[in-house]
Amino acid sequence: MTMTTAEENYLKAIYHLSEGGTKSVSTNDIAAEMKTKPASVSDMLRKLGDKEVIEYRKYYGVNITEEGKKRALQTIRKHRLWEVFLVDKLQFAWDEVHEVAEELEHIQSPLLIQRLDAYLNYPKFDPHGDPIPDEFGDVRARPRVALNEMEIDQTGQIVAVKDSSAAFLRYLDKVGAYIGARIKVLDKVEFDGSLEILVDQKKTLFMSKDVAANILVIQS
Amino acid sequence: MTMTTAEENYLKAIYHLSEGGTKSVSTNDIAAEMKTKPASVSDMLRKLGDKEVIEYRKYYGVNITEEGKKRALQTIRKHRLWEVFLVDKLQFAWDEVHEVAEELEHIQSPLLIQRLDAYLNYPKFDPHGDPIPDEFGDVRARPRVALNEMEIDQTGQIVAVKDSSAAFLRYLDKVGAYIGARIKVLDKVEFDGSLEILVDQKKTLFMSKDVAANILVIQS
DNA sequence: TTATGAATTTAGACATGCCTAAAATAAAGA
């Protein structure tokens, strides 16, 4: 059973909104995520239900099926592998890759993805720190905490961002925060939750609570 | 003015059938090339005519416009650059690349193509020996002759194939003919036009006139 | 010159994917 580009995009959105298939998802939330109208979503949900990649009960939201989860993870795998290719091989900045990967992820060729994976040396994480599912859909996730939830003197390494918008990524580049940076919380301001951070044992950085909440860290 | 994937595929077919814009092309020939029905072609010709990438006079075939030629060459450029990527970087065989490139050529990102070109070191020819147009659509073609038209004792180098079907390419692999091979015509049989060829000064090869007619050579 | 036939276009239909406007439903409050 083949899926169209539109169907793959919807299914991926449902997978993300359901937090990996653990929650049911509303029509309105899908419409917001896909930047379409709820009426268009209803049309698509019927189709995805017919293909049994979601369980669709009218008026009650949708749940992704095991088959659907497998499909979504394949698309996510392709998206993230292409992002690694664009950054590692073609010198794209991490804020330039998303839209192109959104197209490349729909290319149909198992051989292509297998060879790309090998060529990139079987990467486990994409340029935004998100894990790349293996060919069976298994994900090796790292336990992460949002930077704003860390306490003074705690240390760790930036591994991902929640907000992947170009604006946010460019801001991080500008201030010198990047995936892989080792950080230490030097101070937290009680009044507004803003933080003072030491980056790579040399650079001091101030950031608002809102910014810190979008930076994910593994503690060490 | 953006073009859909279908429009790009039709325009590319028209460019090839018109031999680079020098001939006018019939509806039936386009239908055969695109594996669709003439009725579908008529529909599409009206659209391409409206967009002024072809000149369409009902019942009299089409001619590609300068704008259309430019567009077609951009798609061809992308197709051939991706073929080089697949063969040089991902170890695809030359008979495995066409279908995937047929999809990849429609990815919309000027930056991607520019970077890919640089990454591949600005190749001038694809794995089948066909020239890669530059970003302005200029093609540096090499004067070629079909192998069956060469005379005894003449020498040259295989630079391209006319027939890119997987079956033909696999046959060439099997007998040891490849793009770049240096060849010499040892004998020609008058009766059926078949040839005896010396490849790389060491291997002798017999081939039918039909096979030789699909192998293109620059003479030396 | 006119009939014939091949090539081509048009008519009408269907699938996908999107929209707006209207109708239906479920959940919550009075």
Add this chain to the structure above:
DNA sequence: TCTTTATTTTAGGCATGTCTAAATTCATAA
């Protein structure tokens, strides 16, 4: 229990791209 209202679905329509069947056109052969 009976509204009210936000959410969701349906109805109807439009664009793209395909098809079959019917109509049209052009070229050519009698």
